[in-house]
Amino acid sequence: MAESIFMDVKPVYLDYNATTPLAPEVRSAIVDSLDNWGNPSSAHYLGVQAKKAIEKARGQVASMIGAKSSEITFTSGGTESNHLAIWTAIHHFRERSKKTPQIITTNIEHSAILEPLRKLENEGVCQVDYVPVVKGTGRVSVAELVSTVTDCTCLVTVMMANNETGIIQPVKQIFREITALNMTRNIPILVHTDAAQTIGKLDVNVDDLQADLLTIVGHKFYGPRIGALYHRGSDKWKVSPLLLGGGQEYGLRAGTENTPMIVGIGQAAELVNTNLDVYTNHMRKMRDYLRDGLIRKFNLVLEDTGTLDLGQVLWRYVDINMLPNTLSVRFGGTTGSSILHQLNHILIASTGAACHSGDKVSQTLLNSWNWEEEGARQTLRLSVGRETSKEQLDLVLDALESISR
Ligand SMILES: Cc1ncc(COP(=O)(O)O)c(C=O)c1O
Incomplete structure (x- = not known):
């Protein structure tokens, strides 16, 4: 299972919306x-x-x-x-x-x-x-x-x-x-x-x-x-x-x-004054790499009502109205906190805002999407940063795939 493969890997940090390290x-x-x-x-x-x-x-x-x-x-x-x-x-x-x-x-x-x-x-x-x-x-x-x-x-x-x-x-x-x-x-x-x-x-x-x-x-x-x-x-x-x-x-x-x-x-x-374009382009490239990897490994569902099965993912956004570093993903057949628990040696991310991670469901998600509580519970917020690499994202993608079978 995933644990034995990824035992030695430093967890990949994909929680840059919560906080960033000091440059x-x-x-x-x-x-x-x-x-x-x-x-x-x-x-x-x-x-x-x-x-x-x-x-x-x-x-x-x-x-x-x-x-x-x-x-x-x-x-x-x-x-x-x-x-x-x-x-x-x-x-x-x-x-x-x-x-x-x-x-x-x-x-x-x-x-x-x-x-x-x-x-x-x-x-x-x-x-x-x-x-x-x-x-x-x-x-x-x-x-x-x-x-x-x-x-x-x-x-x-x-x-x-x-x-x-x-x-x-x-x-x-x-x-x-x-x-x-x-x-x-x-x-x-x-x-x-x-x-x-x-x-x-x-x-x-x-x-x-x-x-x-x-x-x-x-x-x-x-x-x-x-x-x-x-x-x-x-x-x-x-x-x-x-x-x-x-x-x-x-x-x-x-x-x-x-x-x-x-x-x-x-x-x-x-x-930021000097390098904003470089930062934005890198984050967008990494976020899109993550998105494309998820599309390859999971079944992307486009309809945002109803239940999702294991192996299905869903997100709602139009790229133009979206931060370049964020992908809020709903994973069918599981919950965001269960994924984080199973992959805690590989992935650091969050199910919602860091300041109310103890709460059961995010009111922001319920207010934003056509989902009931189940949908909000199934959501993971993945946010990339300046140092996120394709190699890190590949590890995360493989790990996510391994627990969705
Ligand atoms: C949109 C937004 N506003 C305000 C804050 C609050 O910032 P701080 O906790 O540093 O006071 C945050 C931090 O999570 C935030 O994401």
Whole structure:
């Protein structure tokens, strides 16, 4: 059985949507920066040196998304960036109206959007509309989303690409429509996108998107576990800080800066600035190799309703609306967790988002596809990275085949 053949093989990591390793250049930049230990707020040369390194990184991150340095605030990660975006929009509305603000989002957002929104809604701080994505496509309808706008809408937040399905959302089209609506509104609606999964895989440009706020997560693009929030420079609204204190980050995020990690995210952004095409092409090539291998070894089912037998696979996507590195596959006659258990010496992947891998079924999959719980349970999220090779994928493909007979 598979165990004896693959006993000595290091498991192949296909969980790059959960996190990525540090790029060697990022690691060196972080290690070197550990000696740049001055407090960036200090006026003496140690502080100035640290501050300089932070500002260089801010420029690198800004340049990655076509922004200005002054539009980037470093945070602890994607979760904090999302909170900061939500809080900014609510605060901006409340300063101008006594009504309850409304927020529009989708039913497939990351829990770092859904959970804070649920809490704020339960506490009566805002009202939230969770627009469902169209089942079978995994994408939200622009018209349906825009039709939920009210006089009290303060924020539209839609992720650029889903972490589980890899489906790219029509964010640019949504933001274009909202920007047009804003021409005649007293209180503009802010538009935010969580770009955690898109950065480092596809080009992300804030002007092209017309985004007001955009979430950046270092550890999804071979950087460290910190993040940033892009906020468009505007005289109509300002970022409303969640953390108050020593006035760091130009008063938008208090707390003595983590210089080495900020330098690390800057270096990770620099790598994306220089090599994005190479990364994208490699990931797409590897993902497609995996897809083609599965088609050769399994029976690909095109109908997305009904049950699947052992040896059958199913996925729903149109390549143009899909992250280049992701393949969310439903395997008939088994479950995703059973496959991972049987192949734990060969394959490291996941059945859904890393943060709720303990859950029974993924709500995102149920909301995205025409499947019942069985389909969601049978799904494996395979996501390739910069170092994934054909040889690794061949091992995974052979192993998957061996347990499907
Ligand atoms: C789409 C998306 N948003 C936000 C996050 C949260 O990032 P972090 O856990 O680093 O705060 C993640 C991480 O899994 C993600 O995939």
